[in-house]
Amino acid sequence: MSRILKLGIPKGSLQNATVELFRRSGWKIDINGRSYFPEINDEEIECSICRAQEMSRYVESGALDAGLTGKDWIAENHSDVHVVCDLVYSKVSARPARWVLAVPFDSPAKRLEDCKGMKIATELVQFTKDYFAERNIPVEVEFSWGATEAKVVSGLADAIVEVTETGSTIKAHGLRIIHELMQTNTRLIANHRAWADPKKREKIEQIALLLKGALLGEKLVGLKMNVPEQSLEAIVGLLPSLNAPTVSPLYQTNWFSVETVVQNGLVRELIPKLMKNGAEGIIEYALNKVI
Template sequence: MNEKLKLGIPKGSLESATIALFKRSGWNINVNGRSYFPEINDDAIDCAICRAQEMSIYVENETLDAALTGKDWIAENSSDVHVITDLVYSKVSSRPAKWVIAVAYDSPVKNIEDLEGKKISTELVKYTKKYFKERNINVTVEFSWGATEAKIVSGLADAIVEVTETGSTIKAHGLRIIHEMMQTNTQLIANHKAWENKFKREKIEQIALLLKGALLAEKLVGLKMNVPKERLEKIVSLLPSLNAPTVSSLYQSTWFSVETVAHVNIIRDLIPELLKNGAEGIIEYPLNKVI
């Protein structure tokens, strides 16, 4: 096969989570040591590992056909790319991350207007400058190479703009969040030329479909149980499902096999309720993909 899709995988904090997501979707990505070009079990794809901060630039200039990167870095780079789909996943939780403004816990600053004339440290420089300019708040924004939280403690900045999922790290550094600037999540993107190419577009759509299916499956489990005929209607009324539970009769019996899919958050309450109402032999099993 001559034509291949050049796919970017984010390096850094999302690298392991992304490779694990692809594995659940059917692709094994093997990163060999320091190589920036990992192997993948798909002859139609060539992979490259790049920093998420730069990924949208490489997609826009057609170095890469498609990639996964943060919505925040697309905004930071003002990249003209085609967003295929949102993919909410991370190394910590299944919630979107957010960029917040934080100050020292004992700072007199209560809101962003109080930052007039102050110095802000962040890695998200361009977006932060634009954000404050649109609100007519004059601030000095400086780039941070890392350890951004420490800039306030050391007196190098009055506030920081930092990404967080739970806010726990910011609080642990003695800081206080005063404002949320934006929510961000991983996005699958492509350049316009690749999207207009029939082969590459179909491959990108395949990746999007299976990645979303794997993410949805993380939140769901399968349930299977045996139910006596006289309790069937009650059990079915208790069960959630994508459409309706699957019900089939057991061989030469007045019992039925009932199968459904349910959200993981309700299982601990649902299973005892099913037992109480006559279900037996309940099996819970994980799902790889839900399409």
């Protein structure tokens, strides 16, 4: 078995976000023009680009050792792969996307059961068929090649099952969401044979570790400040941290340098409180990775 790891990069909406995530993790993926085999600055990895919808099938078959795709497409293809880790990132937001059932605003349907006998357009055909069948709700499910929201507007379908992050596109097309079928996020998956190979498994685990570290680093920032001795306890009491803040005495003074890591969203509330309690020279800095 070759020791080179064959890694699948998802083509389409997640491609740029994936390349950027790898960049922050330490790998530069260079996608040149129309090539399906981008270069990567790692002699132990060979990259291939393929659609996220097909990724799990290629990984299952062994054509790829590992790849990134959605939980939704693993379920759609009933793929037997090893899920290494979840990676919540997207082109819009750092939260899971949702597959939802949507109908026109003037539709009488209010819940899943009201869709009995309807024609539903979706790209997630098999999962949708299984979902309704498991609940004994007879519907007709047909494949949509794209512009799924327009199928209802043009009268080609009664409802749609579509993926959304904010729901704004669905609402803009005059539709309303009446049910959520599943939440999905990107997953790093591996072929079982590749996962059983110690060398390839080590490489896959390295990728997982650093990708997760880059995602965590995106949610956190570092804070550094100077604090007088009389304010030290009050300042430390205000600071959340992964373990405890780092406190170091400043040379030949009764001041201390205090450094910590906090959630990005807390900073705007935290900095004014730190200043009121005596902190000075506050520096906020981005974190590339947090392991």
